[in-house]
Amino acid sequence: DIQMTQSPSLLSASVGDRVTLNCKTSQNINKNLNWYQQQLGEAPKLLIYYTNNLQTGIPSRFSGSGSGTDYTLTISSLQPEDVATYFCFQYNSGNTFGAGTKLELK
């Protein structure tokens, strides 16, 4: 099974900061990776699919990149409504979620 490691597990940042969340996989997943945002008490929301494709309706401050085993979600200018937990998900072999990064305001 493919192992997923998200880092950091907790991130504190200020409004306006550029924020980078990381997801590392145990083997090459050929960019078959999505990012989801889950706000407290809600269902997850698709942000990015296939590494770098912005889902319809998602603000352009969100972007994704990566290849091989290393992937990144970037928020170019953090907004208060971005406080949430972010999960990466690989579907290259089986289907596996990362453990999540909790993003809070400093």
Add this chain to the structure above:
Amino acid sequence: QVQLKESGPGLVQPSQTLSLTCTVSGFSLTSKSVSWVRQPPGKGLEWMGAIWSGGSTDYNSALKSRLSISRDTSKSQVFLKMNSLQTEDTAIYFCTRNNYFDYWGQGVMVTVSS
């Protein structure tokens, strides 16, 4: 518009079988897949399994022996059945659409307790 809604019992006794229904609207089950994902309280997400547009299924290997996913396309419903429930199966259970999980239901909380 696309909607998914989970329904089922909130409380299940240990060793019993969980039965959940996902009722969808705004799309056809013969054109889009539906997956089940669960989340224990305060923890991360776990993909459980999927039923594809053609009707075939895939399961998480860790749950495969206990899990069954089926559907009734005429009623736009997807069903989850999982047997031999234990306390660690306590979770919010979500259904979600497509291989990108682009739409999600609100989730249903299931507690396994005697």
